[in-house]
Amino acid sequence: MDSVSGWERGKSSNLDGWWVESERKFRWPEEYLVEAEGEVEAPIVDLAGFIAGDEEATRAAAALVSQACLSHGFFQVINHGIDSGLMGEALLHSDAFFKLPLHRKLSVGAGTGTGTKGGSLWGYSGAHTHRFSSRLPWKETLSFPFPHTYTNYFSSNIGQDFAHAGVVFHKYCEGMKELGLKLMELLGISLGVDRRHYRDFFEDGKCIMRCNYYPPCQDPSLVLGTGPHSDPTSLTILHQDQVGGLQVFLHNKWRFLPPLPNALLINIGDTFTALSNGRYKSCVHRAVVKRYMERRSLAFFVCPKEDKVVRPPQDLVVRDGTKMYPDFTWSDFLHFTQNHYRADDATLHNFTHWFLSSKPTH
Numbered sequence: 001m002d003s004v005s006g007w008e009r010g011k012s013s014n015l016d017g018w019w020v021e022s023e024r025k026f027r028w029p030e031e032y033l034v035e036a037e038g039e040v041e042a043p044i045v046d047l048a049g050f051i052a053g054d055e056e057a058t059r060a061a062a063a064l065v066s067q068a069c070l071s072h073g074f075f076q077v078i079n080h081g082i083d084s085g086l087m088g089e090a091l092l093h094s095d096a097f098f099k100l101p102l103h104r105k106l107s108v109g110a111g112t113g114t115g116t117k118g119g120s121l122w123g124y125s126g127a128h129t130h131r132f133s134s135r136l137p138w139k140e141t142l143s144f145p146f147p148h149t150y151t152n153y154f155s156s157n158i159g160q161d162f163a164h165a166g167v168v169f170h171k172y173c174e175g176m177k178e179l180g181l182k183l184m185e186l187l188g189i190s191l192g193v194d195r196r197h198y199r200d201f202f203e204d205g206k207c208i209m210r211c212n213y214y215p216p217c218q219d220p221s222l223v224l225g226t227g228p229h230s231d232p233t234s235l236t237i238l239h240q241d242q243v244g245g246l247q248v249f250l251h252n253k254w255r256f257l258p259p260l261p262n263a264l265l266i267n268i269g270d271t272f273t274a275l276s277n278g279r280y281k282s283c284v285h286r287a288v289v290k291r292y293m294e295r296r297s298l299a300f301f302v303c304p305k306e307d308k309v310v311r312p313p314q315d316l317v318v319r320d321g322t323k324m325y326p327d328f329t330w331s332d333f334l335h336f337t338q339n340h341y342r343a344d345d346a347t348l349h350n351f352t353h354w355f356l357s358s359k360p361t362h
Contacts, residue, residue: 026136026223033221036247036254036288042265043068048079050186058189066190069276072250073230073268073283074257077183080264082175087239090172090298093165094211097158098140098296102126108142108157121145121208121338138223138289142211146173146300173209173300176237180207180302183235183266191276193313198275201304208233208301214245217289225287225295229343231269232333232351233301238265240297249284249345257285270348271304271333277312278324284345306331328355 045064049057068075097105105124125141144153150173154166184198214225225245240246246257246265257265267283289295304310311327325348336351337343 025134026138028135028222028224028227032135032224032227034254036256038255039258040248040250040255042257042260043075044260044263045075045077046079047077047081047182047186051079051081051182058186062186062190065186069187069190069268069280071281072248073273073281074248074265074285076260076263076265078260078263080179081182082172082179082264084262086168086172086175087298089168091239091241091296093162093168094142094213094296094298096165097142097162097211098213100158104158105140105142121334135224135227137226137287138214138217138220139225139287140213140215144169144209146177146207146209169209172298173207176209176300177207177302179264180235180237180300183237184302187235187272187276187280191279191313191316193315197313201275201308202234202302205302205304205308206306207303210299210301212287212295212297212299214287214289214295216292216294218291220289220291223289225289226285228284228286228345230282230284230345230347231267231301232271232337232343232347233269233303234271234275235269235302236265236267237300237302238267238297239300240265241295243290243293243295245287245289245295246297247286247288249286254286269301270351271310271330273348274310274325274328275312277316277320279316279320282348304330306334325352326356 043064045061045068046057047061050061065075105126108123122144123142125143144150150166150170152166154169155163158165181199181202184202185195188195188198217223228249238246240259242259242261244256244258246259247254248257249255259265267285268280270282273280273282287295307329309327309329310325310333312323317323328351332355333351336354337347340354341347341350
């Protein structure tokens, strides 16, 4: 992207106007703004053999996944079966949405058209201003649930010119959900449990699709696109452009995680940490922004059905000799992160304390 055009686009973004109105809300304390030191390469897992049913290739892929998740909780997948043309088209439709006038984006504001309890999770958000009053993230998002009928959702809430976007996102989410189930099978193999245990657990899950747009910022040294956190969901499948900006916290230092063309970045979330009895680490990460360049990404969050009880397989508990977390449901955890706690690098720990203290005693 030409730097001048990127800056001009940034000047007209919604966040630029909000910055002028209330700069302090976007500023992050200095301790959050420690600069990254160098790069880290996410392990690359080739899924071709696993998808084809090659047992030797499956064992090799599972070993890489195990090593990555025991250490830091992120890896990249190639030959994942998602059409690159579909991924590119989804990113283009995401671009088209974020370039709309503000009044049209607000037509899919929090809770619009989904009929979902706690609707603030769905729809358009500019810097999550409906939830936070300080340390605002320098980004805009569009979030919606899957499964969901997107053709009607997009055309009725945004306009008929977005009817095709609904078709594209429906195909994209179908592909991501199937990939998520395959990854759950691979995670089961890597943990030495029944290979279908996690796949079956997530089969009827309600996932979250989120489009992210990080506009250019007049002073990127003062803000964060997303603050330090681990995802409270189970597994994140991230498709991003080649601008870069994602950083992970590894060995007590922030490090850049450069994007790899045609690869998808996978990271473990807190809910899967609990499902693995604490073995697999949820990845602590953040996003930084640039002065002259915008960044875009599509995040697909794999989640269980809301009333499913989150507990690790019994044979894992027996092997470990202890159960690390209490039984809870995804709706319990989701309620905590949406109503009581802003996700950070200690969400699961603080949820456990809150959950146990809120249970009635007899």
